[in-house]
Amino acid sequence: MKTYYNPEDLKKFGNIGEFEPNLAKKFFDYYGEVFKEGALTAREKSLIALAVAHAVQCPYCIDAYTVDTMEKGCDEQQVMEAVHVAAAIKGGALLVHSVQMMNKFKELSM
Amino acid sequence: MKSLKVQQHPLSPAQRQIETLEQSAFTPFAEKLDLIGLLPLKPTHLDIFQINMGKMCNQVCKHCHVDAGPDRKEIMTRDMMELCLIAIRKTSVTTIDLTGGAPEMNPDFRWFVEELSALGKKIIVRCNLTIIVANPKYNDLPDFFKKHQIEVVSSLPYFTAIKTDSQRGEGVFEKSIKALKMLNEVGYGIEGSNLIINLVYNPAGAFLPAAQHALELEFKLKLWKQYGIVFNSLFAITNIPVNRFLNYLITSNNYEGYMEKLVNAFNPGAAAGVMCRNTISVSWDGYLYDCDFNQMLELNVSTPLSRHLSDFNTEILENRNIVVNEHCYGCTAGAGSSCGGTTV
Numbered sequence: 001m002k003t004y005y006n007p008e009d010l011k012k013f014g015n016i017g018e019f020e021p022n023l024a025k026k027f028f029d030y031y032g033e034v035f036k037e038g039a040l041t042a043r044e045k046s047l048i049a050l051a052v053a054h055a056v057q058c059p060y061c062i063d064a065y066t067v068d069t070m071e072k073g074c075d076e077q078q079v080m081e082a083v084h085v086a087a088a089i090k091g092g093a094l095l096v097h098s099v100q101m102m103n104k105f106k107e108l109s110m
Numbered sequence: 111m112k113s114l115k116v117q118q119h120p121l122s123p124a125q126r127q128i129e130t131l132e133q134s135a136f137t138p139f140a141e142k143l144d145l146i147g148l149l150p151l152k153p154t155h156l157d158i159f160q161i162n163m164g165k166m167c168n169q170v171c172k173h174c175h176v177d178a179g180p181d182r183k184e185i186m187t188r189d190m191m192e193l194c195l196i197a198i199r200k201t202s203v204t205t206i207d208l209t210g211g212a213p214e215m216n217p218d219f220r221w222f223v224e225e226l227s228a229l230g231k232k233i234i235v236r237c238n239l240t241i242i243v244a245n246p247k248y249n250d251l252p253d254f255f256k257k258h259q260i261e262v263v264s265s266l267p268y269f270t271a272i273k274t275d276s277q278r279g280e281g282v283f284e285k286s287i288k289a290l291k292m293l294n295e296v297g298y299g300i301e302g303s304n305l306i307i308n309l310v311y312n313p314a315g316a317f318l319p320a321a322q323h324a325l326e327l328e329f330k331l332k333l334w335k336q337y338g339i340v341f342n343s344l345f346a347i348t349n350i351p352v353n354r355f356l357n358y359l360i361t362s363n364n365y366e367g368y369m370e371k372l373v374n375a376f377n378p379g380a381a382a383g384v385m386c387r388n389t390i391s392v393s394w395d396g397y398l399y400d401c402d403f404n405q406m407l408e409l410n411v412s413t414p415l416s417r418h419l420s421d422f423n424t425e426i427l428e429n430r431n432i433v434v435n436e437h438c439y440g441c442t443a444g445a446g447s448s449c450g451g452t453t454v
């Protein structure tokens with residue numbers, strides 16, 4: 001079955017340098033730096049990445065960071081809590097706009 | 111759950127497992143070693159004498175590379191243990207490592223430990239924890255271990271019941287916690303006691319282990335906060351594609367992906383530090399192997415002159431070529447893996 005997303009393409013991520021090597025190199029160097037152990041642990045960063053992957057709904061990133069969090073010792077409960085954080089922020093970001101809706105509603109109401 | 115052997119599972123014969131491993135499309139492990147100048151793989155020196163006392167076990171863990179279980183009857187006889195003692199006296203090994211199955215189930219286990227104890231070497235027992243509470247006759251094992259200053263190494267794949275039980279069987283976590291408390295009570299893991307209990311983490315699935323130091327911190331925190339349990343070190347071990355773990359990989363459709371992961375994570379530093387370079391592994395029936403995994407794959411030591419305890423010869427063994435195959439990628443991935451955890 002042909003789909004827009006092919007799991008095999010994830011392995012080809014590095015190939016983006018084929019069309020523009022300089023920017024790709026800069027990106028991958030930066031990417032590598034970002035995920036290094038720092039003020040946040042590599043594990044905390046991996047959980048953030050997993051949550052963001054859900055928020056941006058990228059199947060490649062979801063696959064990659066599910067494996068990565070598992071390999072950083074996270075269990076089912078921890079990864080699901082991370083996803084709920086993303087969901088809460090996404091949901092909250094949507095709901096907070098309802099203040100604008102309410103303002104407008106009230107503005108136009110008698 | 112029955113062992114693969116008793117099920118007469120098609121993957122049970124060692125030859126079948128080797129064929130499966132060798133059919134894969136990736137670069138052969140030996141070639142990889144050759145590229146970094148490590149072929150033939152040679153021992154550095156013989157330091158650890160590891161004895162697999164048999165395949166009998168009270169558990170039937172899903173990932174078991176021994177294919178152990180209550181239905182396995184192959185265990186070491188006292189005669190064979192006598193031969194072990196003779197062989198050990200011919201060496202200058204510092205450590206005797208007792209494994210299984212559950213070595214404590216062997217009726218001559220205590221006799222053997224007492225004899226080994228007299229040799230003045232460090233003795234490790236790979237205790238699955240639940241055996242301590244499996245039957246009243248084993249309840250005094252913590253005291254017995256303490257008496258002989260045994261270093262206890264025990265598997266606990268996670269600090270939650272759900273993950274531990276999914277790999278090691280229903281109720282294993284609760285029993286393991288109980289056994290750990292009994293070990294703590296006699297002094298194991300307590301600062302200043304000199305009684306060592308190390309835990310082993312291995313992934314509950316087809317993925318690589320996390321960084322050992324990070325896991326150790328988390329295990330220490332969680333086990334202390336929730337159960338008041340202390341331990342010394344945590345060893346993070348990679349699952350090796352042998353016996354039931356190999357079967358799990360194949361039946362769950364994870365085999366190719368897992369092997370690819372191991373091959374891609376090949377680390378030359380870890381290859382130089384593989385445990386077979388300072389270990390000899392003895393089977394319940396006295397044959398000699400480069401490691402417990404080779405033992406399960408029936409890959410005997412390459413030298414025909416010292417294949418069994420009855421013709422044990424340290425010099426010949428220290429000059430042998432170590433037998434490698436595709437499962438070896440499990441020892442060389444990432445930070446490396448051995449019976450003592452990561453190697454780099």
Ligand code: SF4
Nearest residue numbers: 167169171174211238
């Ligand atoms: S992994 Fe250890 S405890 Fe589990 S079945 Fe195998 S030998 Fe027994």
Ligand code: SF4
Nearest residue numbers: 384386401403438441
């Ligand atoms: S599986 Fe055994 S022989 Fe192969 S590298 Fe690991 S310890 Fe050595």
